[in-house]
Amino acid sequence: MAFMVKTMVGGQLKNLTGSLGGGEDKGDGDKSAAEAQGMSREEYEEYQKQLVEEKMERDAQFTQRKAERATLRSHFRDKYRLPKNETDESQIQMAGGDVELPRELAKMIEEDTEEEEERASVLGQLPSLPGLDLGSLKDKAQTTLGGLKQSAEKCRIM
Template sequence: MESMLKKSLLAPVKTLKFCVSGEKTNHGARRGPKRQGSKGRSCKPDPRLLRSYQTELDRERKLREAMNAQKNAERAAMRAHFRRKYQLTKNAKDAEQLRAAGGKVCLPRDLAKMVRGEAPAKDDSFCLRSAFQSLSLSTGIFTGRPRQTPSSANQTQPCRVM
């Protein structure tokens, strides 16, 4: 990194120095013989560092593969659901993806909502209980007195707090 920095900044610094001072630099002269086969690295990297780096890369790769397998299995489960819903033929590729993810795959909530859609409405058949719930019966109907509303009942009773 340091050598790259020197190489990239050396030429602009030399031209700036030449513009300011007015002296010429010797561009044609060589500083020393270049070694054949040297790519700028003088020592080999530490094998322990290489092993730890490789294990970290392998761990990240396995994690990515597991996440991709899970996503593929979720998609396969959704496709399988739609195949059952619309009575389409089964696909072996979807079964393979489900097996690769460990068999039973639970869809995320947002996908499950999309797949499930609207729940069918309950049967609108006549229900005796619901018929009586809508009626408002009071004893005034049978005795002939006018029916009291809850607000008028509250007005006749004095306030206990005051």
């Protein structure tokens, strides 16, 4: 137990007394980076390796997000017939070329596309026509259909 306390606190006390000027001068410039961090050389190397791996993961995720955004922009450029952008194409290629949009974005684009297709159809344009009352048109269609049914019932051939 005393050994644990001495190893944990002892190094910090030596650093404190060394900075006050009292005591022996061991030459702090001779310390390696691992000793300065309070780790053994193996622990320090493992720590550095983890830092590099985490940085690579962050960079890969960042590249993926940039490629997804570029894919979205290129989709809208195709949709609205705008000129292509070379930086977007290079970002997509950097991510591997096969980039899919996140589900949320793909769902939003799909909904927008459905709305635009609906508005582009003839039935989608009917409500926007001036002087057209859909209620009266519906009533006329129902009365006409009812009249056709009655005349079909009166017909002796059918």
